[in-house]
Amino acid sequence: MKHIVLTVTAALGLALPTSLLAATEADTNGDGVLTIDEVQALYPDITVEQFTAMDVNADGALDDDEVVAAQEAGMMPPTEG
Numbered sequence: 001m002k003h004i005v006l007t008v009t010a011a012l013g014l015a016l017p018t019s020l021l022a023a024t025e026a027d028t029n030g031d032g033v034l035t036i037d038e039v040q041a042l043y044p045d046i047t048v049e050q051f052t053a054m055d056v057n058a059d060g061a062l063d064d065d066e067v068v069a070a071q072e073a074g075m076m077p078p079t080e081g
């Protein structure tokens, strides 16, 4: 459900909530998760160590929940506008 809403919203080009906007902008290959390369493309200051800390389930990528958690924890800057 969440993935469908995100996909439809992105397709329509509507404004997304801050956390989801960050994930959408950073997800350059459109697979729905952020790799370290995608995160660093948007946030060059984020280190591998920080990425690993944000990757709660240790699958090597950040999903929406992990991005939101990272932003709420202050580990990833929220995007504005």
Ligand SMILES: [Ca+2]
Pocket (backbone or CB within 6 Å): 026, 027, 028, 029, 030, 031, 032, 033, 034, 035, 038
């Ligand atoms: Ca991706």
Ligand SMILES: [Ca+2]
Pocket (backbone or CB within 6 Å): 055, 056, 057, 058, 059, 060, 061, 062, 063, 066
């Ligand atoms: Ca993960």
